[in-house]
Amino acid sequence: MKQVCKFCREVLAEGAKKCKTCGEPFYAAGKALKWAPLLSIFITLLSLAFAYREMRGREKATVRAEAAQSDARMAVLQLNVKERAADRALDELVHKLPQSSREDIVKGLRLPPRTTVEQLEEQAKTAPENHDLQRKLFLYRALNRPE
Numbered sequence: 001m002k003q004v005c006k007f008c009r010e011v012l013a014e015g016a017k018k019c020k021t022c023g024e025p026f027y028a029a030g031k032a033l034k035w036a037p038l039l040s041i042f043i044t045l046l047s048l049a050f051a052y053r054e055m056r057g058r059e060k061a062t063v064r065a066e067a068a069q070s071d072a073r074m075a076v077l078q079l080n081v082k083e084r085a086a087d088r089a090l091d092e093l094v095h096k097l098p099q100s101s102r103e104d105i106v107k108g109l110r111l112p113p114r115t116t117v118e119q120l121e122e123q124a125k126t127a128p129e130n131h132d133l134q135r136k137l138f139l140y141r142a143l144n145r146p147e
Helices: 029-035 036-096 099-108 115-125 133-144
Strands: none
Touching: 029 036, 036 133, 099 133, 115 133
């Protein structure tokens, strides 16, 4: 029985594995190999799509991190402005207080005798979560400023 090529209708010799005219393979492995370049291109495009998606994800993460840093910087700046304003307001109040009232406030802070601002600052650095100590430092600084 003679074989006929399905694509170019050429009559082929017995046991032919490939058409002489169009090059169409007639064995299973040859048919699979025919699609190998197309499969390779598909896999390449798929891997490029995944790489692009990963790159976009990293870019978005970088933008989010930069926005968070910017927000944190803005919050720190706002806190600094509020701290300076509070410092000025407290300074004005302290200047209006008589010396005896200042001494009463310092006694109310219940600090050890001969405590210095530097000692309080050092303690505040070692325990930043201690809000009572932060408040005492803030008041003590204001009360012990030179006039």
